Amino acid sequence: MTRSFTQPVTASESANTAIDLKSPGWRVVAVQECRDLWVSARGLLLVFVYSVLLSAITYLAATNQILNFLEQREAVNLTLQVSVAIGVLVVLVVSADAISGERERGTLESLLLTPVSRRGIAAGKVAAAMSLWFAAWLVSVPYVWILGRGVRIVGEALLLSLLVGTLLGLGLSAVGILISAASTSNKVSLSASLFLLLALFAPSQLPTATTHAGFSEVLLRLNPIASVLHYMSAVLARGHGWTADWSYLVSALALVVLAGGALIVTAPRTIRLAGGVSGG
Amino acid sequence: MTRLPLLTGLILGFAVSAALSASAAVAAPPLSDGIDIVLDQKRLDIVVGDKFGVRSEITNRGTVPSDRFVAHLNIASLERDVYVDPEDWSTSRSAVVAPLNAGGSTSLTWDLQSVNAGSFDVYVVLLPVGPSSAGSGPVVVSSTPLHVTVAGRRTLTAGGSLPVVLAVPAVLGFGLAATRWRIRRAA
Amino acid sequence: MGPITIEAHRLTKRFGTRMAAEDLSFTARQGEVMGLLGPNGAGKTTTIRLLTTVLKPTSGQFAVAGIGPNRPNEIRRRVGVLPESAGYPQHQTGRDFLRYHARLFGLPRSDAERVAERLLVDVGLSDRATSQISTYSRGMRQRLGIARALVNDPLVVLLDEPTLGLDPAGQRQVLGILRDIAQRRGATVVLSTHTLPEVEQVCTSVLILDKGRVVISGSVAEVTRVVASQMSGSLRVPIELIGKARRALAGVPGLSVEVLDERADLLRISLTAAAHQDHSNSGMNAALGAVLGADIPVLSFEVDGVRLADAFLAITRKDVT
Numbered sequence: 199m200t201r202s203f204t205q206p207v208t209a210s211e212s213a214n215t216a217i218d219l220k221s222p223g224w225r226v227v228a229v230q231e232c233r234d235l236w237v238s239a240r241g242l243l244l245v246f247v248y249s250v251l252l253s254a255i256t257y258l259a260a261t262n263q264i265l266n267f268l269e270q271r272e273a274v275n276l277t278l279q280v281s282v283a284i285g286v287l288v289v290l291v292v293s294a295d296a297i298s299g300e301r302e303r304g305t306l307e308s309l310l311l312t313p314v315s316r317r318g319i320a321a322g323k324v325a326a327a328m329s330l331w332f333a334a335w336l337v338s339v340p341y342v343w344i345l346g347r348g349v350r351i352v353g354e355a356l357l358l359s360l361l362v363g364t365l366l367g368l369g370l371s372a373v374g375i376l377i378s379a380a381s382t383s384n385k386v387s388l389s390a391s392l393f394l395l396l397a398l399f400a401p402s403q404l405p406t407a408t409t410h411a412g413f414s415e416v417l418l419r420l421n422p423i424a425s426v427l428h429y430m431s432a433v434l435a436r437g438h439g440w441t442a443d444w445s446y447l448v449s450a451l452a453l454v455v456l457a458g459g460a461l462i463v464t465a466p467r468t469i470r471l472a473g474g475v476s477g478g
Numbered sequence: 479m480t481r482l483p484l485l486t487g488l489i490l491g492f493a494v495s496a497a498l499s500a501s502a503a504v505a506a507p508p509l510s511d512g513i514d515i516v517l518d519q520k521r522l523d524i525v526v527g528d529k530f531g532v533r534s535e536i537t538n539r540g541t542v543p544s545d546r547f548v549a550h551l552n553i554a555s556l557e558r559d560v561y562v563d564p565e566d567w568s569t570s571r572s573a574v575v576a577p578l579n580a581g582g583s584t585s586l587t588w589d590l591q592s593v594n595a596g597s598f599d600v601y602v603v604l605l606p607v608g609p610s611s612a613g614s615g616p617v618v619v620s621s622t623p624l625h626v627t628v629a630g631r632r633t634l635t636a637g638g639s640l641p642v643v644l645a646v647p648a649v650l651g652f653g654l655a656a657t658r659w660r661i662r663r664a665a
Numbered sequence: 666m667g668p669i670t671i672e673a674h675r676l677t678k679r680f681g682t683r684m685a686a687e688d689l690s691f692t693a694r695q696g697e698v699m700g701l702l703g704p705n706g707a708g709k710t711t712t713i714r715l716l717t718t719v720l721k722p723t724s725g726q727f728a729v730a731g732i733g734p735n736r737p738n739e740i741r742r743r744v745g746v747l748p749e750s751a752g753y754p755q756h757q758t759g760r761d762f763l764r765y766h767a768r769l770f771g772l773p774r775s776d777a778e779r780v781a782e783r784l785l786v787d788v789g790l791s792d793r794a795t796s797q798i799s800t801y802s803r804g805m806r807q808r809l810g811i812a813r814a815l816v817n818d819p820l821v822v823l824l825d826e827p828t829l830g831l832d833p834a835g836q837r838q839v840l841g842i843l844r845d846i847a848q849r850r851g852a853t854v855v856l857s858t859h860t861l862p863e864v865e866q867v868c869t870s871v872l873i874l875d876k877g878r879v880v881i882s883g884s885v886a887e888v889t890r891v892v893a894s895q896m897s898g899s900l901r902v903p904i905e906l907i908g909k910a911r912r913a914l915a916g917v918p919g920l921s922v923e924v925l926d927e928r929a930d931l932l933r934i935s936l937t938a939a940a941h942q943d944h945s946n947s948g949m950n951a952a953l954g955a956v957l958g959a960d961i962p963v964l965s966f967e968v969d970g971v972r973l974a975d976a977f978l979a980i981t982r983k984d985v986t
């Protein structure tokens with residue numbers, strides 16, 4: 199075979215491509231994924247369960263407040279911590295299903311056969327998963343309002359939770375998609391993600407006073423979830439300024455940069471038909 | 479959550495008076511004679527969560543330049559069963575005061591936020607930190623504390639939270655049921 | 666025939682130590698309908714995935730619509746694929762699904778709408794356009810998948826077992842659609858299948874793979890002719906005379922005879938390699954003559970029709986796993 203293997207595309211060959219430049223592939227993927235999530239009952243079911251949980255916590259907080267065990271600011275803080283924690287959990291779970299789930303349902307190949315880049319697919323999936331967090335945040339608004347009325351904290355608290363939840367959500371969504379792409383099955387992907395989340399949540403439940411202070415401080419700062427929750431407490435319950443404890447946001451920022459970067463770099467290779475970390 | 483007990487304030491108070499009396503005994507001239515601190519407010523009635531500021535005017539009424547100081551803000555609860563953690567009330571509670579010339583003065587502004595309801599005194603303490611005087615005192619305390627009465631604002635009640643607690647899941651549950659019904663009908 | 670639209674040169678794909686495709690070289694032209702045949706595991710699906718950039722080749726070169734593998738997005742823009750055992754989003758309607766995929770290929774909203782409507786009509790799904798895919802029958806899903814493969818008006822259409830699991834009517838419907846694609850759109854169609862009659866019906870050429878290698882390729886007529894000489898037939902005689910018949914046949918040169926285990930009265934006769942050369946039926950005639958000459962009544966005698974199925978079996982029989 200001596201002649202040039204590939205030839206220039208002739209005009210007639212590219213005639214069919216009236217390309218819509220206004221909607222890049224990732225946006226088309228994101229819109230459809232959001233639609234699937236919300237038009238099917240899946241997204242609503244998750245948000246419903248989440249609202250039941252917030253209701254329980256709010257009611258408990260309100261009852262305790264009467265007994266003066268819990269300050270109002272602390273009640274707001276508690277509710278928002280739960281809101282952020284559950285919100286990002288849902289984002290991670292949905293992201294962990296993104297690639298491995300489509301593989302298992304047999305729909306990934308059709309997606310890979312479109313000209314949308316692998317990065318575009320990943321970005322669309324992150325956007326769709328984040329829509330769950332934004333919905334969760336929206337649902338938390340009335341709870342925070344009822345808990346924080348009168349202590350001039352509602353606006354600040356909601357803004358803060360929106361910011362830190364978005365930060366954590368983006369990072370964990372990227373992590374979830376990385377895990378999903380590398381997993382050989384959806385079950386592996388979901389359990390690995392939940393295990394990771396459990397490992398990140400566990401230290402925030404440990405009584406800090408009993409462990410060695412210096413060591414636990416390092417652990418706290420390394421752990422993006424625990425340190426973000428710590429930051430929220432500092433601002434909401436203790437009334438610190440937003441900038442006073444900003445260093446507790448470093449690990450969450452690092453998570454976004456590292457996981458997002460890893461996704462951008464590896465997506466073209468790992469978002470493919472076969473799962474696993476090696477092979478074709 | 480660490481709450482310094484009310485005692486902290488009292489102990490500090492004792493320490494202060496002890497230091498003061500000690501300074502009387504020491505003959506050496508630590509350069510803090512004639513320094514006084516006056517707060518710009520005497521009384522404040524607020525509600526929980528309110529932010530407020532207090533300004534302290536530090537004046538050298540003596541005849542010699544003063545030493546370097548650290549000014550420290552403190553809050554003490556005046557009720558037995560109300561605890562106060564000054565850390566929660568203010569994020570920056572210490573400031574360095576440069577040496578003051580005779581007759582010179584400076585002012586510091588402190589930002590606070592009431593964290594819990596009760597009756598509190600807010601006061602400022604000066605501790606010398608000059609090379610010779612560090613750790614020796616004497617300590618100067620603001621002449622009168624700011625007395626803050628924080629009223630708990632009872633906006634939150636179990637009954638009051640019920641509308642939200644019940645309505646939000648109900649609305650979402652209804653939406654969920656409607657969506658399911660629509661899906662089943664379309665199928 | 667039109668210009669070359671698919672060109673593979675020593676295309677190889679290895680999974681670990683297993684060669685799924687090895688040194689595949691072939692071409693296909695515009696307007697051609699190429700049947701991709703081979704037993705299970707022959708590498709048909711792998712070949713399609715290589716050509717459509719879903720898998721990266723281990724070595725070798727290829728070009729689809731004149732575009733090499735270093736521009737996978739450009740290849741994907743020009744090919745339409747029905748993947749093997751494709752899944753469909755259960756909660757989407759057929760129309761939503763087609764519209765979405767048209768959008769993924771960069772069509773503006775209104776064009777996507779139009780394309781989806783037209784394809785639903787083409788594959789006979791317009792009356793179920795607004796039903797959820799979960800309610801579709803297998804045949805409807807298969808037709809929806811074919812419609813999906815056409816949303817980008819492809820130059821090359823590759824279909825992996827499009828008639829799998831369909832009843833005869835469904836198969837005929839799908840084949841009709843395929844013929845239409847090739848004739849009306851002038852696209853190249855590559856069709857992987859196990860159903861040989863359908864290849865004879867719609868294909869202009871075949872590529873038979875086995876164990877990842879090309880066994881034979883060419884037009885349907887060419888491939889059939891190559892194996893036409895490998896004639897065989899079956900002869901039925903009264904069961905008590907079977908031994909006598911075998912002895913009589915043993916005297917005819919170039920024949921191999923075997924008794925089928927399940928039918929003791931049936932003799933399978935085939936011409937051995939040496940007898941292929943003369944391309945005639947004389948071998949079979951000699952066999953019949955020998956039996957009749959030995960006064961054995963022949964209950965039935967059938968010479969197997971030489972069809973693609975026989976060619977396929979003859980070529981790959983030894984390797985069936």
Ligand SMILES: Nc1ncnc2c1ncn2[C@@H]1O[C@H](COP(=O)(O)OP(=O)(O)OP(=O)(O)O)[C@@H](O)[C@H]1O
Pocket residue numbers: 472680683684685703704705706707708709710711712749
């Ligand atoms: N992802 C994979 N990992 C490992 N081996 C694979 C993979 N995909 C295919 N193979 C192997 O490659 C060979 C060719 O498989 P392929 O699916 O291409 O066959 P096929 O001709 O499509 O078979 P069928 O008619 O059953 O669909 C088989 O031996 C198969 O086991």
Ligand SMILES: [Mg+2]
Pocket residue numbers: 709710711749825
């Ligand atoms: Mg196959």
